[in-house]
Amino acid sequence: MVRPIVVGLDGSRESVCAAHWAAREAARRGLPLRLVHAGEGMPKDSETVSLPELKVPQCRARTILDGAVDQVRAQCPSVRLTAELIGRLPVPALVAEAESAELLVLGSQGFGGLGGLLAGSVATAVVTRVRTPVVLVREGFAAVDEHVPNGDGQASVGNPYRPVAVALDLAHDCDSLLDFAFEAARNRAAPLHAVYAWRLPHTRTGTDEGDMPARSDAEWALDSMLDPWRDKYPDVTVHAEAEHTRPVHAVLRAAEHAGLLVLGREIRRGAVGGRTGHVTRMAIQHVSCPIAVVAHE
Structure with a gap:
């Protein structure tokens, strides 16, 4: 079974740069790309949400994923791409994702809080818990910077x-x-x-x-x-x-x-x-x- 490159998205500019880098890496390796957004209590896409306090985070997460999907497809249209909302805390969700991934890619040096859940302590916690290689991408690193x-x-x-x-x-x-x-x-x-x-x-x-x-x-x-x-x-x-x-x-x-x-x-x-x-x-x-x-x- 072909293992994908997995990207953790949190809405920060760092995680968007991570998605772009991962898409280029997936194209270089001929691997599929999987985008995930994790949050405690986050309903799955298929679940009907009636409570306003659940609708807001789900809509925000869906916007984050859809935006990243559109950008990645525009940049690397040949890459096989999937995206999913995960209703778990970011660290255990990403650790679990890493078990079946060829590579895990996260944003580096984010803002913290709701806009940077994968930055700082969360990214460090993931890196120190997984055996899968983890790539950390800083904000502003673009395709041209690889050359x-x-x-x-x-x-x-x-x-x-x-x-x-x-x-x-x-x-x-x-x-x-x-x-x-x-x-x-x-x-x-x-x-x-x-x-x-x-x-x-x-x-x-x-x-x-x-x-x-x-x-x-x-x-x-x-x-x-x-x-x-x-x-x-x-x-x-x-x-x-x-x-x-x-x-x-x-x-x-x-x-x-x-x-x-x-x-x-x-x-x-x-x-x-x-x-x-x-x-x-x-x-x-x-x-x-x-x-x-x-x-x-």
Whole structure:
């Protein structure tokens, strides 16, 4: 069964941008697109509503969905599209949707309250509870922003795609991140920029003269992790960079010219709830391109 890309809509400008990005991604991947709007007590489309206090939120939700459907169909008419109102709180509704989705797409940095239910704590709660990759899209990110600018600095959708950037922590299993990042780069015919930030320990024992310096060790370790993926995706150009710096600094620099940033989220078995790491939180605050958060062991 083909799994769809699912978008959570809440009426904010961020969620509308998320729907547009998801439609383009669905077209690139050849996947169906599913738009959902969730709210506690929200009647289904087929249910007859008589109470005014229920009619107002249903009408508003229907307007949000219909508007997004019209825009998506105008932008990507070939994408198979469905839309549904869900009568549950946003977090459990989206967590449930993610279980049968190939990708979950949400708006990033919304207003909060009724106009931004998927922003802030709700989006964070969803990201930390699902194993499906989640892409967060900021307001104002348009199709043209996915492409490199011309020589005069003007961007065009006819230009090549910007690179896909992926931040790696070699102390963890990176297969899920690399699988997502290489697929994204191949679907865009874009280069992949793989970044690994390393730091020397506070104390370091002496080394023999024949030992490789720390930078060479880091570069070798990064290349060793990437080599099997280079073989699997020979059509993807890979730029690998091992930096002696803080991970946040490396990630923010890599994202400056990227069209998509891929970050990992470690799954904590047996832990109550979930969390995003410091690097991911900082990226969500400061990075303008979409951010894919991929869960890994």
